[in-house]
Amino acid sequence: MKKISRIFLFTFLAAVFIATLCLRCSLAQEAVKTPGSLFYQANINYQEAKYDAAINDYEKIINSGLESGNIYYNLGNSYFKKGELGLAVLNYERANVLIPNDSDLRSNYDYVLQALNLEPQLSGVWFERIVYSLFRNMDIDSLIILLISIYIALIALLILNLFINRLKRFSGFIAFVLIALFILPAFALSSKINYFNKAAIVISKEADVKFEPLENATTYFKLNAGSKVEVVEKTEGWYKVKRFDNKLGWVNKSVLRQIVD
Amino acid sequence: MDKLKNIAGSLRGSILSLAFVFYILSFALPCFARELSFEATVDNNKVSLGSRLQLALSFNSSQDMPAPDLPAIDGFQSQYLGPSTMMSIVNGKVSGSITHNYLLLPMKVGTFKIGPFKFERNGDKYTSNQISVEVLQGQVQNPAQPGSQAVQEPEIGDLSDRVFVTMQAKKNNLYLNEVTQLTIKLYVNRLGIRDIQYPEFDHGGFSTAAFGKPTQYQEARNGINFDVIEFNTSIFGLRPGEFKLGPAHIKCNLIVQKQRKRNSPFASNGSFNADVFDDFFGRYETYPLDLKSGDSAFTILPLPQDNKPANFSGALGSFDLEVTAAPLEVKLGDPITLKIVISGEGNFDTVGVPKLKSEKGFKIYEPQVKQEANEKRFEQIIMPMSPQVKEVPAVSFDFFDIGSGQYKSITRGPFPIIIVKPEKEEEPKIVENKQFTSAVPVKEEQLGRDIIYIKDNPGHLKKKNQYLYGNKILLASQVFPLLIYLLAVVLYVKQQRLKTDLRYARGLLAPRKARAGIHQAKKYLEKAEVQKFYDTLFLTMQEYLGDKFHLSSKGITVSVIDEHLRKEGVVEEALTRLKDIFRECDMVRYASSQFTQSNMRDSLKRLEEVIDYLQRKKA
Numbered sequence: 001m002k003k004i005s006r007i008f009l010f011t012f013l014a015a016v017f018i019a020t021l022c023l024r025c026s027l028a029q030e031a032v033k034t035p036g037s038l039f040y041q042a043n044i045n046y047q048e049a050k051y052d053a054a055i056n057d058y059e060k061i062i063n064s065g066l067e068s069g070n071i072y073y074n075l076g077n078s079y080f081k082k083g084e085l086g087l088a089v090l091n092y093e094r095a096n097v098l099i100p101n102d103s104d105l106r107s108n109y110d111y112v113l114q115a116l117n118l119e120p121q122l123s124g125v126w127f128e129r130i131v132y133s134l135f136r137n138m139d140i141d142s143l144i145i146l147l148i149s150i151y152i153a154l155i156a157l158l159i160l161n162l163f164i165n166r167l168k169r170f171s172g173f174i175a176f177v178l179i180a181l182f183i184l185p186a187f188a189l190s191s192k193i194n195y196f197n198k199a200a201i202v203i204s205k206e207a208d209v210k211f212e213p214l215e216n217a218t219t220y221f222k223l224n225a226g227s228k229v230e231v232v233e234k235t236e237g238w239y240k241v242k243r244f245d246n247k248l249g250w251v252n253k254s255v256l257r258q259i260v261d
Numbered sequence: 262m263d264k265l266k267n268i269a270g271s272l273r274g275s276i277l278s279l280a281f282v283f284y285i286l287s288f289a290l291p292c293f294a295r296e297l298s299f300e301a302t303v304d305n306n307k308v309s310l311g312s313r314l315q316l317a318l319s320f321n322s323s324q325d326m327p328a329p330d331l332p333a334i335d336g337f338q339s340q341y342l343g344p345s346t347m348m349s350i351v352n353g354k355v356s357g358s359i360t361h362n363y364l365l366l367p368m369k370v371g372t373f374k375i376g377p378f379k380f381e382r383n384g385d386k387y388t389s390n391q392i393s394v395e396v397l398q399g400q401v402q403n404p405a406q407p408g409s410q411a412v413q414e415p416e417i418g419d420l421s422d423r424v425f426v427t428m429q430a431k432k433n434n435l436y437l438n439e440v441t442q443l444t445i446k447l448y449v450n451r452l453g454i455r456d457i458q459y460p461e462f463d464h465g466g467f468s469t470a471a472f473g474k475p476t477q478y479q480e481a482r483n484g485i486n487f488d489v490i491e492f493n494t495s496i497f498g499l500r501p502g503e504f505k506l507g508p509a510h511i512k513c514n515l516i517v518q519k520q521r522k523r524n525s526p527f528a529s530n531g532s533f534n535a536d537v538f539d540d541f542f543g544r545y546e547t548y549p550l551d552l553k554s555g556d557s558a559f560t561i562l563p564l565p566q567d568n569k570p571a572n573f574s575g576a577l578g579s580f581d582l583e584v585t586a587a588p589l590e591v592k593l594g595d596p597i598t599l600k601i602v603i604s605g606e607g608n609f610d611t612v613g614v615p616k617l618k619s620e621k622g623f624k625i626y627e628p629q630v631k632q633e634a635n636e637k638r639f640e641q642i643i644m645p646m647s648p649q650v651k652e653v654p655a656v657s658f659d660f661f662d663i664g665s666g667q668y669k670s671i672t673r674g675p676f677p678i679i680i681v682k683p684e685k686e687e688e689p690k691i692v693e694n695k696q697f698t699s700a701v702p703v704k705e706e707q708l709g710r711d712i713i714y715i716k717d718n719p720g721h722l723k724k725k726n727q728y729l730y731g732n733k734i735l736l737a738s739q740v741f742p743l744l745i746y747l748l749a750v751v752l753y754v755k756q757q758r759l760k761t762d763l764r765y766a767r768g769l770l771a772p773r774k775a776r777a778g779i780h781q782a783k784k785y786l787e788k789a790e791v792q793k794f795y796d797t798l799f800l801t802m803q804e805y806l807g808d809k810f811h812l813s814s815k816g817i818t819v820s821v822i823d824e825h826l827r828k829e830g831v832v833e834e835a836l837t838r839l840k841d842i843f844r845e846c847d848m849v850r851y852a853s854s855q856f857t858q859s860n861m862r863d864s865l866k867r868l869e870e871v872i873d874y875l876q877r878k879k880a
Contacts, residue, residue: 039719046715062725070720077715083624099720104713111712117629144729148739155742162753193730205627206613211499218438218499219575222613224627260726 035061039071046074051082069099073108080112086203086225088112093228093259097196101137116226128191135188140196143189150182200239200256202227207256209249213238220249231258299387301376302486303365304451307395314365315342317486318378318389324348324357329380336373336396337365367396392484420515423450426554428462428509430496434560438577439663440497440608443469445509445554448480448487453516455547460492462509462554466561467496497608498561507556514547564661568668572616576660578607582615584673586653592681596642601628601656604636607663612637615658618675622647623654645680652677764811771808775801775872779865786861791853794861798868799846802839805872819843835874838867 042057058075061067076091092109099105113120135143154175161171202223210217213235221243223229229251233240238250304315316339320326324346331339342362365375373396378389424447431442445460459472472494480489498504564577583602591597603612614628628641643653655674662669729735759766778801785794807814810825819840826836845864849856 035722036719043715043717061719065725066722067725068720068722070716070718071722074715077712080712085627104716108712111710116627141729144735148735151739152742155746158746159749162749189730219611221610226627 035064035066039074042074042078046078046081049081051078054078055082067094067098069095069097069102069105072098073102073105076108076112080108084203085112085116086201086205087257089116089226089228090201090203090257090259093199093201097259098139100139113226116224118224118226128187131184131188132191132195135185135192138185138188140189140192143185143192146185147182147189150178150185154178154182196260198230198232198258200229200231200241200258202229202255203257204255207251209241209243209247209251211249213240213250215252217250221247223251229256231256299378299380299389300481301378301389301392302481302484303375303392303394304486306393306483306485307397308367309397310367310370312367314367314394316363316365316375317360318363319358319360320387321356321358324359326359326380326382328361329378331363331378334365334373334375336369336371337367337375340364340366367394370396370398372396390484420452420550424448424452424454424515424550424552426460426509426511426552428460428507428554428557430506430557430559433558434562435498436562436577436661436663437499437501437564438497438575438608438611440495440578443494443496443506445492445494445511447490447492447511447513447552448482449490450485450487453545454550455514455516457490457513458511460509460511462507464496464506466498466500466502466504467506467559468499470495498559501561501563504559504561505556506559507554509554511552513550513552515550517546517548565666565668570659570668570670572657573659573661573668574613575611576603576607576613576658577611577663578605578609578660579662579664580605580607580612580658580660580671582656582658582671582673584615584656584676586674586676586678589676590679590681591645593648594644594646596644597653597678599628599639599641599643599653599656601639601641602636603639603658606635607660609635609637612660614639614641615656617643617656618654618672620654622650645678648680650678650680767808767811771805772872772876774808775805778804779869779872782865786858786865789858789861791849791856791861795846795849795853795856795864798842798864802842802846802868805875806839809875831875831878835871838871842868842871 038057038061042054042061045051045054045057055075055078058071058078061071062075072091072095076088076095079085079091080088089109089112092105092112095102095105096109110120138146157167157171157174157178160167202225205225207223207227208219209221209223211220212218223243227243229241229243231239232242232248234253237253239253239256240248241251241256242248298319298321300319300321302317302319304317308314314337318329328341328344331341340363342364344359344361346357346359348357373394374391375394376389376391380387380389427446427448429444429446431444432439435441445462447454447457472492476491476493478489478491480487496506580603583600583604585600586597587600588597601615603609603615609632614630617623617625622645624644624646626642626644628639631638631640653674653676655672657670657672659668659670661667759769778797782794782797782801785797803817804814806812806817806822806826810829812821812825822836822839822843826839842864845856845860
């Protein structure tokens with residue numbers, strides 16, 4: 001009887017050991033696939049100058065449906081090291097959507113533009129440019145939080161105004177200030193969303209912008225890698241784009257990539 | 262011997278003199294070789310008897326020609342007025358001209374030929390052109406005064422021979438994207454034209470540049486001198502095929518002298534309404550003109566596909582390529598500047614960056630481009646990245662030569678370079694300053710430039726393209742602050758009513774106070790304190806009815822109940838119950854021992870039911 005119980009105990013322990021081992025293995029495999037581990041693996045590849053492998057790993061994270069400003073920043077660096085400056089600009093622009101106040105990003109972006117002989121261009125009328133410059137360092141979510149805060153403050157002011165008589169003397173002025181504070185970031189937010197949804201970057205070395213969406217159409221003007229354009233219209237395989245000087249033309253879809261897919 | 266010497270000396274002198282004469286002639290001859298043109302023009306080719314005509318005989322490229330003796334001209338009498346000279350400098354070349362002016366007086370009606378005039382000087386013969394002039398009997402177009410450019414009012418009708426527009430291209434058969442010059446000229450003969458606008462023309466199928474600054478000069482056309490305003494632009498065809506360009510329109514204003522109407526001295530408005538200044542100066546009015554040229558036919562040919570080079574990027578014209586590379590001795594990773602200049606004639610918009618034969622071992626940056634009138638400059642930075650690199654690869658440029666109708670390729674280089682091994686970099690010297698503890702480099706520090714290193718953490722990871730503005734829950738929750746505000750408004754209004762409307766306030770408090778009274782009465786019921794119970798019940802009922810119907814609580818009696826509550830529409834049963842409770846309360850004062858706990862409970866229940874009824878009735 002004792003022998004049987006020992007065999008049973010031994011079998012049980014062995015089964016537990018094997019099960020634990022399998023679990024650990026599967027956990028280890030899972031760990032390799034997490035975005036964090038992919039990121040660190042990509043960084044190692046970058047350090048070893050394996051830029052293709054690094055790009056592959058960073059893009060795996062993005063293809064899994066996740067993104068962060070740091071990933072796009074590192075991806076931009078990898079493309080720059082690889083010599084694909086158009087794609088570097090694209091990824092710095094994407095990082096700029098998420099971490100616009102990052103000084104490293106600004107420095108690298110300026111450096112790449114300098115290497116491409118390009119200058120940053122702010123589009124829109126003067127008022128749009130001023131508002132955009134005012135809120136340049138705020139990302140979209142921060143602007144929304146700011147707007148909600150101002151909105152709640154305005155409601156709170158209206159409620160307090162009902163019950164506190166002393167406040168009534170200043171409430172008009174405070175409300176005016178809050179409304180003005182609301183309009184500016186609201187305009188900036190609208191401009192940013194509009195810009196990110198329409199802007200596109202030339203990723204090939206040179207792109208022919210044509211008069212018609214046809215391969216044999218006459219070239220109107222050329223765009224260099226990293227140039228920024230506004231996508232006005234889309235047809236199958238072609239984008240109608242507008243340059244900073246408002247020149248319009250058709251460009252093959254393959255040479256452009258939109259900042260927000 | 263002496264004679265021989267003299268002969269040799271005189272021969273040498275003659276040879277030297279001859280050489281000197283030839284030397285002088287070699288300078289003088291080009292002056293005579295210059296083409297001298299002799300041209301005759303008149304200011305109008307229609308003239309009436311009794312009026313005057315001005316004839317101008319012009320010698321171009323010389324200013325020292327005397328006035329030719331004018332032969333007798335059939336139908337005219339002539340009189341020399343004098344010379345006028347003009348000097349012009351075009352592209353650094355100085356040229357002069359002289360014009361001898363004559364006055365011609367028509368003597369009879371008819372069509373007369375003036376010229377050709379012949380003139381001889383220093384053995385050279387010059388012959389002018391011939392001009393046809395018509396002399397009419399009646400009034401003909403005449404300027405108001407010599408020198409005035411205004412026309413009189415009735416002459417506006419047909420001015421097509423005095424003001425018109427022409428359009429002409431340098432070339433009408435073009436290749437696709439080939440640039441040609443288009444010239445639009447406005448001709449004006451002795452008319453006052455103002456406010457001339459830039460030409461407009463239909464240019465479907467062509468790309469056009471903006472017009473340059475117009476030039477103004479005089480041109481003789483069919484013997485008549487015109488003032489010409491010339492507009493130039495460049496055009497190129499966008500599609501192969503047959504196209505028509507134009508007509509070109511030029512809008513301008515014609516200055517017309519309004520003729521003064523002679524009013525009858527007997528007219529009612531006679532001289533009183535007439536502007537006295539009209540008599541002296543006349544009046545000028547402007548008439549808008551829209552002048553139209555003819556159109557111009559073009560044939561746009563496609564570029565041939567045969568022998569088209571692989572690197573051809575659409576450049577059209579006749580070009581030359583110059584390439585320089587510097588420095589030719591560099592360290593690994595140091596930049597080499599390639600200066601590429603494409604010069605010549607053609608469409609420089611179609612000129613792209615010339616390609617390097619090979620980019621292996623180099624890091625190539627995008628070039629900086631500068632475009633001027635007849636050249637395009639590229640400055641390209643390349644960096645040798647491998648020590649095996651021995652030369653900058655050759656640069657080639659492919660274009661379509663319009664003159665020969667063939668594709669051409671120009672190659673420059675390769676340029677041999679030397680990659681030197683990096684030496685140990687000179688470190689900046691630090692000089693210690695006795696006064697200050699910190700040390701600064703004496704030499705100006707050369708800072709390197711590269712991208713900043715990668716981030717070591719992934720940062721805030723979030724779902725791709727998901728922003729707060731797309732979060733429906735967050736957007737919906739923005740209604741809550743608004744609801745809270747509405748609630749606060751309701752509360753505020755209620756509070757204000759409680760403060761100002763006493764009836765409303767009492768009615769609102771009535772059930773609360775009644776509940777408190779009933780609660781107190783229940784306590785007395787449990788203790789079986791009859792007197793206190795009914796006193797509480799009575800007080801509760803009085804206060805409730807007083808508050809509810811906005812009456813004095815102390816004055817609530819059975820008769821008041823009957824009178825007021827009936828008016829309020831309270832049902833008879835409720836009134837009876839209230840009266841019963843009142844009676845019971847009265848009875849307790851005299852015979853409290855007759856009331857048991859059961860009676861008390863019954864009274865309380867009835868009061869509760871009546872209050873409940875009255876509350877519901879309100880609702």
